[in-house]
Each structure stands twice: as structure tokens, then as C-alpha cells.
Amino acid sequence: MGVPLAFLYAQTNTKGAAALTWGELSKPEQRKAVADLKARLTQSVAARDKP
Template sequence: MATARRIAEALGVPLAFLYAETDTKGAAFLTWGELSKPEQHKAVADLKARLTQSVGNGAKP
């Protein structure tokens, strides 16, 4: 984990980016890293609301 953290720091990316399973998740981690802490909290709340709405409409999460 220490080595991965150093690699992420050298690349200027969040540590989670190195473990992203898809390009979409990688892009999400990069975007996430650009947000301020309050913006991150709002983004999580927005995503949870969308998920709740989708599940309520019968969609799979």
C-alpha cells in the first residue's frame, strides 16, 4: 500500500485511481479528487438520492 501511495502521489492521482476496475471508475476518482470536501459530501448525497430514486423505480443499482 505504501508503494501504491507513492506511485499515486508521483502521478498526481488519487490512490483509488490505481485500483479502478474500469475507465469510468477511474474518471470518477479523478473528478472526485478535484472537488472540495463540501462538494464531495454533496456529490455523495446526490448519488445516494439518484440511487434511491432508481431503485424505487425498479432499476438495479
């Protein structure tokens, strides 16, 4: 089919698009994307938890 397996199991269009995009990234780009997402999540949680 030419699509990542994760695309077939995606529960939303956004997750499907992410799976397709992910499949186009090189391994180093994937590692950087994961690091960037983790940093964004950390910042989001910290901002949400501020009194």
C-alpha cells in the first residue's frame, strides 16, 4: 500500500497525517522531532501547572 502501518491504525485524521509525515522523515529527523515534541510537552505541562 505504500503507507506506514501506523497510518492504518490511526484513530483520527491528524494522527494519520502525522504517521504519513513521520514516514517521510529520516532517522535523524525523527529523533529531533521526538526531542522537540518532548520539550514542547514539558513546557506545556510546566505552564499549565503554574499557580
